[in-house]
Amino acid sequence: MKRLWTVFLPALLVCGGVFALTSALSRTEARAETPKIDPAVQAAIDAFVKDASKWAEDPALVNEVQDQNKKGPIPEMTEAKWKEQKRRTPLIDGFQNTAAAKMLAQRQKDSNELVCEAFVSAAQGEKVCFLEKTSSYIHKGKSKFDAPFTTGKPWQGEPTFDESTQTHSLQVSLPIFPARKESDDPKAERKPIGVLTIGLNFTLLQENVKKSGK
Numbered sequence: 001m002k003r004l005w006t007v008f009l010p011a012l013l014v015c016g017g018v019f020a021l022t023s024a025l026s027r028t029e030a031r032a033e034t035p036k037i038d039p040a041v042q043a044a045i046d047a048f049v050k051d052a053s054k055w056a057e058d059p060a061l062v063n064e065v066q067d068q069n070k071k072g073p074i075p076e077m078t079e080a081k082w083k084e085q086k087r088r089t090p091l092i093d094g095f096q097n098t099a100a101a102k103m104l105a106q107r108q109k110d111s112n113e114l115v116c117e118a119f120v121s122a123a124q125g126e127k128v129c130f131l132e133k134t135s136s137y138i139h140k141g142k143s144k145f146d147a148p149f150t151t152g153k154p155w156q157g158e159p160t161f162d163e164s165t166q167t168h169s170l171q172v173s174l175p176i177f178p179a180r181k182e183s184d185d186p187k188a189e190r191k192p193i194g195v196l197t198i199g200l201n202f203t204l205l206q207e208n209v210k211k212s213g214k
Contacts, residue, residue: 018131023127027209033166034158034159034160034168035159035202035206037159037204039129041191041206041209043067043206044205044208044209045170045200045205047170048114048172048200049154049156049172049174051129051195052172052174052198053154053174055103055104055107055174055196055198055205056174056175056176056177056196057177057179058100059179060098060099060100060102060103060179061103061120061129061176061196062176062177062179064099064100064120064128065120065122065123065128065176065193065194066178066193068122068126068128068194068201069122069193072124072126073122073124073126073137073138074126074137077126077137078137079136079137079138082136082137083135085133087132087133088099093132095127095128095129095130095133096129096131096132098129099129099132100120100128100129101129101131104118104120104129104131105129105131105173108131113201113204114200114201114204114205114208115132115198115199115201116169116199116200116201117130117131117132117169117171117197117198117199118130118131118196118198119131119134119195119196119197120176120194120195120196120197121138121139121140121145121194121195121197121206122193122194123149123193123194124138124140125138125139125140125141125142125145126138128194129170139195139197140204143155143157144157144171144173144195144197145173145195145197147173147196148173148175148192148194148195149175149192149194150192151175152175152177152189152190152191152192153175154172154173154174154175155172155173155174156170156171156172156173157170157171157172158170161201167201167202167203167204168202168203169199169200169201169202169203170199170200170202171197171198171199171200172197172198172200173195173196173197173198174195174196174198175192175194175195175196176192176193176194176195176196177190177192178190178193
């Protein structure tokens with residue numbers, strides 16, 4: 001028995017090492033391979049963006065963006081200082097306890113886990129509210145902010161791999177416009193005052209489309 005064990009143990013260790021290496025390679029390939037957005041999935045994204053445009057029109061959200069634009073970014077808040085902020089501090093809680101943040105939290109709940117993140121940026125790219133602390137305080141200079149803010153049209157990113165959830169996610173951004181007044185010319189062009197960015201669980205989105213048979 002002892003002799004058999006000494007014979008099989010090295011073989012088992014080798015097999016285990018090969019399995020671990022294979023698993024690691026599989027995860028690496030999953031990260032490296034960007035999922036393709038086929039027409040059916042793109043149609044689902046477009047439908048979501050159309051619905052999310054109503055989120056960007058929520059009075060609470062519009063009011064908070066307008067108020068933030070009057071104040072501007074937090075003085076001396078650099079990206080380095082922002083990254084040092086822990087996820088639960090009075091400062092961060094202030095971004096999550098606003099009326100707009102609570103609206104977004106309810107939308108996330110209603111999405112059945114499809115929405116994995118959401119945050120709002122004011123005119124200078126600084127944060128107004130969010131579901132969870134963002135990696136950056138100011139997103140000005142990034143396509144997710146610049147594109148919708150300068151064009152007034154939605155922006156869509158590419159699927160990216162999330163190590164923590166082992167799934168792919170995709171971001172979309174929508175311009176936030178000021179509320180129309182009765183005295184406004186309905187044909188007059190409105191300029192964005194901020195941007196709403198939403199992260200979608202792309203892996204779940206693909207699964208939902210597949211289940212629906214579209």
